[in-house]
Amino acid sequence: MKPLDALQQSLHKRVLVELRGGRSFRGLLDAFDQHLNLVLSSAEEVVNDxxxxxxxxxxxxxDSVVYISP
Amino acid sequence: MKPLDALQQSLHKRVLVELRGGRSFRGLLDAFDQHLNLVLSSAEEVVNDxxxxxxxxxxxxxDSVVYISP
Amino acid sequence: MKPLDALQQSLHKRVLVELRGGRSFRGLLDAFDQHLNLVLSSAEEVVNDxxxxxxxxxxxxxDSVVYISP
Amino acid sequence: MKPLDALQQSLHKRVLVELRGGRSFRGLLDAFDQHLNLVLSSAEEVVNDxxxxxxxxxxxxxDSVVYISP
Amino acid sequence: MKPLDALQQSLHKRVLVELRGGRSFRGLLDAFDQHLNLVLSSAEEVVNDxxxxxxxxxxxxxDSVVYISP
Amino acid sequence: MKPLDALQQSLHKRVLVELRGGRSFRGLLDAFDQHLNLVLSSAEEVVNDxxxxxxxxxxxxxDSVVYISP
Amino acid sequence: MKPLDALQQSLHKRVLVELRGGRSFRGLLDAFDQHLNLVLSSAEEVVNDxxxxxxxxxxxxxDSVVYISP
Known part of the structure; x- marks a missing residue:
């Protein structure tokens, strides 16, 4: 298994995406590419609560992504 | 669907673009390329309100883009 | 031996991953690629204890990885 | 239209260029390339007013450019 | 001699590796590649003493390496 | 005209080079390449006056260059 | 002359290398490559005097080099 295969398993499921600079998103993962550009739907952004x-x-x-987690 | 296909759906519509360093733009998305260079028309820049x-x-x-949202 | 061969030896074992910005992860290394994108399972994130x-x-x-250690 | 086509329309006109680190330039856009390297003539630099x-x-x-605007 | 040839001479010897952000490592250099990814064994990490x-x-x-020294 | 053609016109003339981090140089531009690596002779470095x-x-x-000006 | 030709002239001579983050090195330039990876011998590192x-x-x-000077 390669890392992007793991992301494939999260497609159309809710994910937590931590970005640089203390910003995170939660939403449904609708698309991604090999640069880890991501498309989320029904997303919520969290900065300082x-x-x-x-x-x-x-x-x-x-470029801004630190990690992606279920 | 690939991430840039989602951006194609926002073409000629109003978008919010968050940039690094606490700067954001709102405007009509007139053009984009695979580096996420963007052209906005009728844009407003917001820094510290x-x-x-x-x-x-x-x-x-x-390079400065963090996310693009409707 | 090349550096990624060393990582191959850690596959399916517990690793400590130090990221930029004072964030670290512990978990089972399930996958990696040549960019050092990593997949961890049963992971724990540690930020400021x-x-x-x-x-x-x-x-x-x-891009966020600083080092990977057993 | 691609983003650099929009820049073509600004050639030989006055532009505002915002750089990283709180620095901006105003001047006539005399040349540009695909890396967004820019040449300005009759330029003024603004840092902290x-x-x-x-x-x-x-x-x-x-590399230092954040945005280019008329 | 090219820079990586100098690193070849340090293979299987103790090295000091200074990383960005005030972190350094000492250990035996077991492997390296052209990106300066390094593998150390018997390593010690030093942060703020x-x-x-x-x-x-x-x-x-x-990417995190600043210098490598005997 | 392309941006590097403008630099060609500054060859063997005095230039001001602003670098990241509040450092600048003045000197005669003796050489440059497409990465904007520069060689100055009779140079003076200015940091905090x-x-x-x-x-x-x-x-x-x-990589450290922000702008080059006569 | 190209910038790296100037560096060729400094080979086996003492150079001052300024790195990002307020760190500099003095030493004999023993080797370099097109990425400006450098090998110094008899080097001294200076941080905050x-x-x-x-x-x-x-x-x-x-990647860490800002400038190289005799």
Whole structure:
């Protein structure tokens, strides 16, 4: 198994994505590519315990991703 | 679907673009490329709750992008 | 021996992964690639002595990795 | 339209270039390349409200560019 | 002589590796590649004068390396 | 004209080079390449208003360059 | 002349190498490559006016180099 195969198993499931700079997202993983660019739907952004909903599709740039977890 | 396909769906619609360093933009997405370089029209920049309008076309360098959301 | 061969020896064993920014993970190394993207199972995240369990598979982006140790 | 086509429209016109680290430039856009390296003429640099004129041609390294706006 | 030839001479000898962020390692250099990914055995990590032993093989990511010295 | 053509016009003339981290150099531009690695002769380094002369040829790494100006 | 040709002239001579993060090295330049990875012999490291001798060959990673001067 390669790392991106593990991400394939999370497709269309809820994930937690930690970004650099103390920002994280929760949402359904709708798409990803080999750069770890991610698309989340029904996403919520959390910064310093403040939650911001993001309706529609949110594209996270792979460069900012620290980890992706169920 | 690949992440950039999701961005294709936002073309010519209003988007929120979060950049590194606490800067964000709102505007109409007029163009993008695979590096996530973006062109916004009728854009507004927000830094520390200060809003600056940017008439015409604003080019955002993909390297600075954290996420793009409707 | 090349560095990634050493990582091969840690496959399916417990590893400590130090990330940038004062964050570390412990867990079973399930997968890795040449960018040092890693998949851990039964992982625990430690930030400032606060431990957060991550059930399931956690994908760590190689860019954030500082070192991997048994 | 691709992002660099939008920049083509700004050629020989005044632009605002925001750089990383709180530095910005205003000037006539004389040249650019695909890395967003830029050449400005009749440029002014602004750092913390201090304005410094730069006669002649100033080359800005694309890596430092955050956005380019009319 | 090329820089990596010098590293070849340190193979299986004790080295000091300074990493970004005030972290350093001492240990036997067991392997390296052209990205300066390194494998140390019998390693000790030093951060702010606190020494942590790392038994087994430790993989240091080349991106974090500042210098390698005997 | 491409950006590096503008730099060609500055060859063997005095330039100001602003680097990241509040450091700048003044000197004669003796050479450059496409990465913006630069060679200055008769250079002076300025950090926090402290001027340090650098006799001989100083090689500045392109990665650190923010802008180059006459 | 290209920038690396200037470095060729410094081979086997004493150089000052400024690294990111307020660290510098002095020593004999024994080797370099196109990434500006450098090997110094008889080197001294200076951080905050504290001098540390490094006997033998020290490999400096090019990514950390800001400038190289005689």
């Amino acid at each position: 403040v939650v911001t909903p993001h309706p529609g599709l949110t594209l996270l740039r792979g | 200060v809003v600056t309008p940017h008439p015409g076309l604003t080019l955002l360098r993909g | 606060v431990v957060t369990p991550h059930p399931g598979l956690t994908l760590l982006r190689g | 201090v304005v410094t004129p730069h006669p002649g041609l100033t080359l800005l390294r694309g | 606190v020494v942590t032993p790392h038994p087994g093989l430790t993989l240091l990511r080349g | 402290v001027v340090t002369p650098h006799p001989g040829l100083t090689l500045l790494r392109g | 504290v001098v540390t001798p490094h006997p033998g060959l020290t490999l400096l990673r090019g």
